[in-house]
Amino acid sequence: VIELGTPERSVVTTCxxxxxxxxxxxxxxxxxxxxxxxxxxxxxxRGHSCVKGRFAYGYAHHKDRILKxxxxxxxEEPWREVxxxxxxxxxxxxxxxxxxxxxxxxxxxxxxxxxxxxxxxLVQKLARAVFGxxxxxxxxxxxxxxxxxxxxxxxxxxxxxxxxxxxMQSDVxxxxxxxxxxxxxxxxxxxxxxxxxxxxxxxxxxxxxxMVRSTHIEATHHLPLRPGTNVAIVTAMAxxxxxxxxxxEAFIRERCDWDEFQHYADFVSDPxxxxxxxxxxxxxxxxxxxxxxxxxxxxxxGAIYYGLGxxxxxxxxxxxxxxxxxxxxxGNIGREGVGVNPLRGQNNVQGSCDMGSFPHELPGYRHxxxxxxxxxxxxxxxxxxxxxxxxxxxNMLDAAVEGRFKGLYCQGEDILQSDPxxxxxxxxxxxxxxxxxxxxxxxxxANYAHVFLPGSxxxxxxxxxxxxxxxxxxxxxxxxxxxGYEDWEVTQMLANAMGAGWHYxxxxxxxxxxxxxxxxxAGVSFELLEEKGSVQWPCNEAAPEGTPMMHxxxxxxxxxxxxxxxxxxxxxxxxxxxxxxxxxxxxxSQYNVGAQTxxxxxxxxxxxDILEIHPxxxxxxGVKEGDWVRLASRAGETTLRATLTERVAAGVVxxxxxxxxxxxxxxxxxxxxxxxxxxxxxxxxxxxxxSNGP
Ligand code: SF4
Numbered sequence: 001v002i003e004l005g006t007p008e009r010s011v012v013t014t015c016x017x018x019x020x021x022x023x024x025x026x027x028x029x030x031x032x033x034x035x036x037x038x039x040x041x042x043x044x045x046r047g048h049s050c051v052k053g054r055f056a057y058g059y060a061h062h063k064d065r066i067l068k069x070x071x072x073x074x075x076e077e078p079w080r081e082v083x084x085x086x087x088x089x090x091x092x093x094x095x096x097x098x099x100x101x102x103x104x105x106x107x108x109x110x111x112x113x114x115x116x117x118x119x120x121x122l123v124q125k126l127a128r129a130v131f132g133x134x135x136x137x138x139x140x141x142x143x144x145x146x147x148x149x150x151x152x153x154x155x156x157x158x159x160x161x162x163x164x165x166x167x168m169q170s171d172v173x174x175x176x177x178x179x180x181x182x183x184x185x186x187x188x189x190x191x192x193x194x195x196x197x198x199x200x201x202x203x204x205x206x207x208x209x210x211m212v213r214s215t216h217i218e219a220t221h222h223l224p225l226r227p228g229t230n231v232a233i234v235t236a237m238a239x240x241x242x243x244x245x246x247x248x249e250a251f252i253r254e255r256c257d258w259d260e261f262q263h264y265a266d267f268v269s270d271p272x273x274x275x276x277x278x279x280x281x282x283x284x285x286x287x288x289x290x291x292x293x294x295x296x297x298x299x300x301x302g303a304i305y306y307g308l309g310x311x312x313x314x315x316x317x318x319x320x321x322x323x324x325x326x327x328x329x330x331g332n333i334g335r336e337g338v339g340v341n342p343l344r345g346q347n348n349v350q351g352s353c354d355m356g357s358f359p360h361e362l363p364g365y366r367h368x369x370x371x372x373x374x375x376x377x378x379x380x381x382x383x384x385x386x387x388x389x390x391x392x393x394x395n396m397l398d399a400a401v402e403g404r405f406k407g408l409y410c411q412g413e414d415i416l417q418s419d420p421x422x423x424x425x426x427x428x429x430x431x432x433x434x435x436x437x438x439x440x441x442x443x444x445x446a447n448y449a450h451v452f453l454p455g456s457x458x459x460x461x462x463x464x465x466x467x468x469x470x471x472x473x474x475x476x477x478x479x480x481x482x483x484g485y486e487d488w489e490v491t492q493m494l495a496n497a498m499g500a501g502w503h504y505x506x507x508x509x510x511x512x513x514x515x516x517x518x519x520x521x522a523g524v525s526f527e528l529l530e531e532k533g534s535v536q537w538p539c540n541e542a543a544p545e546g547t548p549m550m551h552x553x554x555x556x557x558x559x560x561x562x563x564x565x566x567x568x569x570x571x572x573x574x575x576x577x578x579x580x581x582x583x584x585x586x587x588x589s590q591y592n593v594g595a596q597t598x599x600x601x602x603x604x605x606x607x608x609d610i611l612e613i614h615p616x617x618x619x620x621x622g623v624k625e626g627d628w629v630r631l632a633s634r635a636g637e638t639t640l641r642a643t644l645t646e647r648v649a650a651g652v653v654x655x656x657x658x659x660x661x662x663x664x665x666x667x668x669x670x671x672x673x674x675x676x677x678x679x680x681x682x683x684x685x686x687x688x689x690x691s692n693g694p
Contacts, residue, residue: 015053020185020468033057050185050186052591059457069082095434111138113346113348116461121514137390137396146317154557162338174305177308179586206649229282231315235273240294251330256561296332334549334552355514374387409436422636436453471536472539492504523546583682612643613648614648623688629691665681
């Protein structure tokens, strides 16, 4: 028993890991943080937490943190510690010099979903108002950008429809391409509670995840599809619903575009979309698929939750639209217990997208080409906004390799480890003349950097995160920044070193600017958050208390839009050289590239990435439990240990991407979603062979 005593003070703040957005009471003795206590009034977590938020905060004090700015002329030179003024003057001169030499559009920014809304807003403002271009992108590019596209096209807004509590009214819970137990554990507990009360579960996933079968939980249907065939599955479900007359015609007539529905109904009714016709392609028995479709359509309140197993595909946006179609077909929109809900991976993916981090959209998902939207920011910022969309992350890297993109400010994101096709990312970074990394640690990307600006942790800043249910949660400063400045201050100093003349003194002023320029945030202020604890957007004159549930009386787009979802096979093909399909994901104790969790005691639970392989595939290759194996694809290869398990089907292998020693993304391809360039992490043709180790 560890006796911690009564803390001297506490500060309520928000977890910086996943999109659940749990509130914690950070308890301190003096300046020492002694524990994180799940906050019982937190509306997303109601006093619950997982091992990340509860225990994995020690990275804030880790010896690896870099606390002083550093610069170097070339990446061959050692780093030189300098003061903030020198570092910022060096960075500003480099970036301005590049613009003079190569043009205004030769530089850009990448923001992180780990940063606050206010920090993210300032980074995109830096690109648009100071660099004078729209070269701003976010790590949401590599996770939920298809959600933005797909839900925007069908429902008119890029966000989940429900609050978390809604699941307690669900009768059927369909989980597609998500593993909530590992990736969204606190919400998974609420889901499981509802299942124990009698709700039915449909799991669509290549792996037999925990929600398929665990203590007191057994899914009614598990559709273990072949990776890359999501679109065929959701279209076949729609085929069953329409051809068996299970759709909700009254809802469709009232709420959706009827002509579009008829076109869509003709499309899905074609026999080529029948479950029997796609059984060979998907590997899912037709009888099981038919039964799952009938259950979703007729089992009462049907809710769909999905994750990166939907979005990180060459047809990620198509699957999102297919899911949205299913909910409209069955009238599962606009009341408790139903809806379509992306489970956002990182703490502030939702906010990062809301804040205009995309190269084609200003805050609030408004296209940069719209003159009246640009006019709002031109007036607020006193600059002219470029009407042309900028470069996405993969386009920045391609342009760098081609010599057209020369400078990058990268805040809180290790693109070398987290983005696909590591060799191509490295080539892009190596071709740039000024890479500014703003982060806690010297990460893999920093190997290619010329300026390192120390970052601050979530414990050292004020601001807000927006969770997967659109809940804007306060982040409160628990301790002073060890590096001297909060991240928004560093961005402001860089902007001012380039001549911007910004003068924010607190993130609340940034939120006031967001509210003044973004209709869905018009009612949000730090005062309101103090009063309410948190609030869900849209929060404005029409919804001063916020909006727990969307599309109650109508879609944001007026009528709901059915979109045709034609299945197109990925270009990534298995063959004799690469006969297996690799898919990737997360594990409970770790978080993404592990920069934070690996520097905490959580590493004891998961100290290396492991390859899951079916016993049949392992036997064919002479691989035994715990053996080292070589994992190779057309893009590259890595070495890791294998575990033999029937969690994966024969022909499929699975691993996580938490450890730089493995660099799992060395093997992933550069194929990406047709609409958004979200990388196809979930489908890589690979070969596995015995190895003597790294
Ligand atoms: Fe909650 Fe997610 Fe943090 Fe765990 S990682 S405590 S579920 S916000």
